[in-house]
Amino acid sequence: MDINLFKLCSGLKFLGYLMILLVLAIVAVSYYAVVLLTWGPRLLRGGLSSFFAFFVLLLFHLLLILLSWSYFMVVLRDPGSVPENWRPARDEENFEGDGSYLPHEASGSGSTWPSSNGSEGRPRSGFCIRCQNGKPPRCHHCSVCQRCVLKMDHHCVWVVNCVGACNYKFFLLFLLYTFLETTMDTLVLLPSFIDFFSEAKDHSDSPGKLAVIFVAFVLNLAFALSLLCFLVMHGSLVFSNTTSIEEC
Ligand SMILES: [Zn+2]
Ligand SMILES: [Zn+2]
Numbered sequence: 001m002d003i004n005l006f007k008l009c010s011g012l013k014f015l016g017y018l019m020i021l022l023v024l025a026i027v028a029v030s031y032y033a034v035v036l037l038t039w040g041p042r043l044l045r046g047g048l049s050s051f052f053a054f055f056v057l058l059l060f061h062l063l064l065i066l067l068s069w070s071y072f073m074v075v076l077r078d079p080g081s082v083p084e085n086w087r088p089a090r091d092e093e094n095f096e097g098d099g100s101y102l103p104h105e106a107s108g109s110g111s112t113w114p115s116s117n118g119s120e121g122r123p124r125s126g127f128c129i130r131c132q133n134g135k136p137p138r139c140h141h142c143s144v145c146q147r148c149v150l151k152m153d154h155h156c157v158w159v160v161n162c163v164g165a166c167n168y169k170f171f172l173l174f175l176l177y178t179f180l181e182t183t184m185d186t187l188v189l190l191p192s193f194i195d196f197f198s199e200a201k202d203h204s205d206s207p208g209k210l211a212v213i214f215v216a217f218v219l220n221l222a223f224a225l226s227l228l229c230f231l232v233m234h235g236s237l238v239f240s241n242t243t244s245i246e247e248c
Contacts, residue, residue: 015157016157016158016159016160017160019157019158019159019160020075020159020160023071023158026219026223027064027068029212029215029216029219030181030182030185030216030219030220031064032212032216033185033189033192033212033213033215033216033217034056034057034060034185034188034189034216035057035060037192037209037212037213038188038189038192038213039053039056039057039060039188040053040057043057056184056188059184060181060184060185060188063177063180063181063184064181066173066177067174067177067178067181070170070171070173070174070177071159071174071178073167073170073174074156074159074161074163074167074170074171074174075159075160075161076161077161077166077167077170078166078167079149079150079152079161079162079163079164079165079166079167079168080149080150080151080152080164080165080166080167081147081148081149081150082128082131082133082134082135082136082139082148082150084133085133085134086133086134086135086136087134088134088136126139128141128148130146131147131148133148135148136150138150138151138243138246139151139152140152140245142155142162144162145161145162149162149164149165150164150165150166151164151165151168151243152164152243152245153168153171153237153243153244153245154243154244154245156171159171159174171234172234172238175227175230175231175234176231178223178227179224179227179228179231182220182221182223182224182227183220183224185216185217185220185224186217186220186221186224189213189216189217189220190217192213192217193213193214193217196210196213196214
């Protein structure tokens with residue numbers, strides 16, 4: 001059975017707002033585990049331990065600021081809208097001899113991305129019947145946002161927004177900074193995670209503290225591994241100058 005992921009995505013529109021809360025919760029747990037429980041107290045120990053703790057905390061906060069900035073840029077920035085009454089400037093295929101506009105495609109799906117490998121050898125413009133507007137090459141109608149998005153990559157439930165021409169850079173930066181942050185969290189929590197089992201056995205630490213470190217380590221490891229896959233995938237898309245939709 002074929003499952004249309006983009007239609008499925010539209011049903012998850014409101015889940016996106018929960019995703020923002022989930023992102024904030026993951027950041028809060030990681031912050032509590034790394035800064036308040038493990039590396040913050042080491043600042044007061046003095047010597048090399050303090051110096052190393054200072055470096056870890058500095059890097060943690062720097063990456064946190066960068067990933068938060070890129071995240072909110074993806075969430076808040078317009079992914080790329082088509083100007084009202086947009087028409088191709090010079091497209092002989094789209095204009096009749098008398099100069100009137102002839103849309104290439106006016107299907108309900110609004111999917112007007114002919115492959116650049118087509119007989120014409122270049123992407124063509126079209127017409128979106130839902131927006132009642134011209135559709136530049138590589139533009140796609142998002143059924144969740146109910147609008148056309150320039151060079152749309154995908155509708156992302158994690159950012160409750162489309163990822164398109166104008167916010168794709170911030171999306172890539174968000175992936176990169178979050179990967180670096182979660183990888184660093186995993187590495188700096190690893191000694192505490194190993195201690196988790198011995199301390200849990202000896203009851204030398206509070207169960208709440210051990211649970212937070214355990215959850216933070218597992219979450220950060222899971223995110224680091226998944227983000228690595230996403231980074232590799234989007235890296236290959238960037239190098240081949242294509243988008244997730246075009247690839248599909
Ligand atoms: Zn549209
Ligand atoms: Zn969208």
